[in-house]
Amino acid sequence: MTTPLLPDDYIALLDPRWSTREATGTVVRVRSETDDAATVVVKPTHPWPGHRPGQYLRIGAEIDGIRHWRAYSLTSDPEHPEGLVSVTIKHVSEGKMSPWFTESCGPGTVVFLGNVEGEFGLPDPLPPKFLMISAGSGITPIWSMLRELRRRGALDDVVHLHGTRTTEDFIFGPQLRELDGDQDGYHLHEQLSAEDGRLKVENLDELCPDWREREAFLSGPREMIDDFVAHWESEGLEEHLSTERFQPVIGTGDAEVGSGGTVSFVVTDKEATCEQGISILVGGEEAGANLPYGCRMGICHTCVGVLREGQVRDLRSGEVHGEQGETIRTCVNAPEGHVVVEL
């Protein structure tokens, strides 16, 4: 059969998972790691193309009719014998997807699998000495990298500093404590922020005196990363530090018009700056980008583009919204901080 209906459309009538248009997977089980974190184990419908430990997966799910996407670090081993993959998710009560993953989804739920992305991971060749620094759910990419080092028999000299609120809150805590006991090359320090305060740069010299000689990997909340990056930079060692930050930089304007921001158009390859209350479309045009547009009032959807990064403010309602992969109308949305748009 032919356009616009393709054989795939008919095959999908028999079983939606047979469609080859989109990569999907079926949740096999959801395993509780701590009181508020769970590992979601997924069987991909098509063979898994593989990933590098430390990378993240864009995973989508439909919640009340709307497809949402989030990126989570892969916690599964790259070549799982049953072809399973997993992400480990901490419940954020005001979030949309993490409560759904940790509470609502279960065996049999179909999820959408996006691309495996991210540069955070083990370098090649491996450095002789590692320093891993993580806090909270930032443990997930570090966990994957530690397992990889162990598989490769390269867990020779790793110091791991992890910040967690309490002992019980430490995702993968039991397994890592066991690893600490078994392997001479792995040293774990748990900093309980409820008792000892957060992990800070001031603690470094005491906890890991030779930190300057180590290749460092850092994953955690933004403020922590900012502090550590500044510290490494002040010593001129930034080349020896890799980071993974999970929260995008968002403007802080609380006025209705928002903070304005910058836009990267990836297809037209233009950079634009939007002042307060200036739409992405107008900012892009002023920067010389040739963008699709129509009514310029949010009705015709001619100007839509896929949001790759950042968040936008709807200039009509003042609402700040946007997640990776969402299509937005550039004529009525302004950047809120830095955004990347596929246009």
Place this chain on the structure above:
Amino acid sequence: MTPPTGASTASIPGTMDDEKAGPSRRDGDPNAFNPLFRLSSEQIEEIGAEFQKIHDEVKGDLGDRDANYIRSIIEFHRRLTALSRIVLMASRYPPAWLLGTAGLSVAKILENMEIGHNVMHGQWDWMNDPQIHSSTWDWDTASTAASWKHSHNYVHHTYTNVIGLDKDVGYEFMRVDPKQRWSPEFLAQPLINILVMLFFEWGVAIHDMDLEAIKKGTKKKSDLMNDLKGIGKKGGRQVLKDYILFPALSGKHWKKTLKANFTANIVRNVWSNAIIFCGHFPDQAYTFTEEEIADETRGGWYVRQLLGAANIEGSDTFHLMSGNLSYQVEHHLFPDMPSSRYKEIAPKVKALCEQYELPYNTGPFWQQWLMVQRTILRLAFPGGKETPKSPPYVAPPEQPRAERTVQAVDGPIPAFP
């Protein structure tokens, strides 16, 4: 005290604020007095805010129910198409041919109207499902998705019924409004009208080329070539599919298949032409001039949409088969609202009409269609007057519910239960 009887003069268009007679009061014809210019700018903004509220309420309420609706319609369409093809395998038996062709016609209508038109409007973009999205959808008709989205979503829905800007007023080759200047070529209009009915999809396909500019020679040659290439590619694929590939698959009964496809396309064309012409060309719909909409605000845009569109009354099935374009008024107010919601918000739109003494244009299918045909025939010739417009909407009085009674010895008493 007895309530005042008789019609209040305030509800008759053109009897108020004579000194404020707006620019659209034409030739002393009271029916041409456009309600848009009777409203103060504050009122227009109030109405705009009220409409926006209806829009936002629905937007906030969209969810599983709506997603399931569009998915079930899409699935139904695909099943119906597949089933019709299977039935057509037996097309050497006339009843099978008839049944298969009817199924195919219905499928094409559903696909074009309730699915294609609405998906490409962005009505389902909120689901964030890349398969059911205005940026990726293509439909089973001759026009390309891109050119249609430009001419329809942008030009028509932004400049609705503005003579000279909205190219859907007569599609640049028909005279459907007396404000359009007559020229002798319109004498062929009655014949052209029938051709447009039969081959509507091809008219839509070339619609975005801007015939006016081509006639005047102002269109760039490279743009014209690009347009022709796009139309050729999409139209060619449609011809290949309906008139070569499917017949070829049918072996020696290829003629039956070809006839079935041709018939289904014609049925779809005639039907969609009827529904679409009834959306803006019936007598009640107002048209506007460019001067009238200069400095228009969002509120003014809403009121213009309300005045420029006309609904068609009918059953739920009728609404579905018209892609809910029978709720043309609601569709024009909220072009990106899921079509399944139009019926639900119609009472709120009517209530606003009543509050601000605005018309709510509607009528039964045959009345609307015949009005359109009459206008097309009349305006083939020079002249023509503004058509009579609807009075402000007044909700029909609620029928007093007759109380059921049973006969008792001393007269009727209320029935139980």
